[in-house]
Amino acid sequence: MSSNPKIGVSACLVGQKVRYNGDAAEFRTLSRKWSDHLELVPVCPEVGIGMGVPRPTIRLVKNDGKLSLINPKNGDDFTDKMLEFSEIQSDLLASSGICGFVFKKDSPSCGLDRVKVYRGSNPQAVREGRGLFAMVFTSLNPHIPVIEEGRLTDPKQAEHFLSRVHFFHEWQNIGNTGWDANKIMQFHNENKLFLLSRAPQMKRILGRMIATRFDEGVHPENVALEYMTEAQQALNVLTKKGRIAHTMERVLGRFSHQLTKSEKQEVVELIHGFRKGILPRSAPLVLLNHYLRRYNLNDKIMSRFIKSVPLEMGLMARV
Ligand code: SF4
Known part of the structure; x- marks a missing residue:
């Protein structure tokens, strides 16, 4: 399995250059800056169904509650082809081990939210739809984190999305030879600080879900899938500074007795500065990481929180 998550x-x-007019819409942050840390798997659904480049523009149209993908100029209907392609491709992507998907916004095939939908012959569209490929992918894979590229320009959204991708990647690495009860408990335990920092209620909820499902005799593979689906649903909301700062204090509490008074004071001040918005998240994280390494204390639970996104990506300095 690759050491970088595949998305x-x-x-x-x-x-x-696969857009209808033969252009690209390159998002360089992804294609150039982050490509050292991620394995990118490109998919163009419209080329995938044989539409070619260049091609006529298509749109989502709703008639009598039924959504279709139509060429408005001649009425050609691509709905069935797109649905069939999307089902097959979504399954292929999931089984190839992707840990997330970045969709192009506004596209009637790829857009995730607020895609234009036309009603009958009304020339005014309502921004209420989801592209057909994105719709099929997300309904077949509710456990895989997704986002549109527009939201990745916000460092907070980008950092949070990538933390969900890495959380998924860890889950995949542990489960790639099959799930059993011990592995699920191990994964949950190793990620308890990560969950505390992003969706604190989920540590208890997921712990209870695991116990209940095993009491009911549910197969571990199904428990693991339900675990990731529920976790990703809860993680689909941005975390708050206070939660991250609180988790940093919990990390410090685990080894503060090994630090000198001034070392401890230094970390406390950086966490305080981060909480107040004066310092970026990287300031206390880098120091915590430094002391954990110096005293040989780093364990999986703490590193899952501290390196929820690789520090080298530089995002922690911007949030
Ligand atoms: S938005 Fe999707 S369908 Fe359109 S060109 Fe990009 S990849 Fe292809």
Whole structure:
């Protein structure tokens, strides 16, 4: 298994000239800056169904409650082809081990939210839809984190999305030879500080879910899938500074007795500065990481929180 998480991406975002007019819509943060830390798997659903480049524009149309993908100029209907392609491709992507998907916003095939939907012959569209490929992918894979590239321009959203991708990647690495009860408990335990920092209620809820499902005799593979689906649903909300700062204090509490008074004071001040918005998250995290390494104390539970996104990506300095 690759050491970098694999993520699916709308092909035009990585610079492939596959848009209807023969252009790309390269999102360089992803295609150039982050590509050292992620394995990108480009997919263009419209090329995938044989539409070619260049091609006529298509749109989502709703008639009598039924959503279709139509060429408005001649009425050609691509709905069935797109649904069939999306089902097959979504299954292929999931079984190839992708840990997330970045979709191109506004596209009737790839857009995740607020995609234009036309009603009958009304020329005014309502922004209420989801592209057909994105719709099928997300309903078949509710456990895989997804986002549109527009939201990745916000460092907070980008950091949070990538932390969900890495959380998924860890889950995949542990489960790749099959799940059993011990592995699920191990994963939950190793991620308890991570969950505390992002969706604190989930530590208890998921712990209870695991116990109940095993009492009911549910197969471990199904428990693991339900675990990740519920966790990702809860993680689909941005975390708050206070939660992260509180978790840093918990980390410090685990080894503060090994630090000198001034070392401890230094970390406390940096956490305080981060909580107040004066310092970036990287300031206390880098120092915590430094002391954990110096005293040989780093364990999986703490590193899952401290390196929930690789520090080298530089995002922690911007949030
Ligand atoms: S938005 Fe999706 S369908 Fe459109 S060009 Fe990009 S990858 Fe292809």
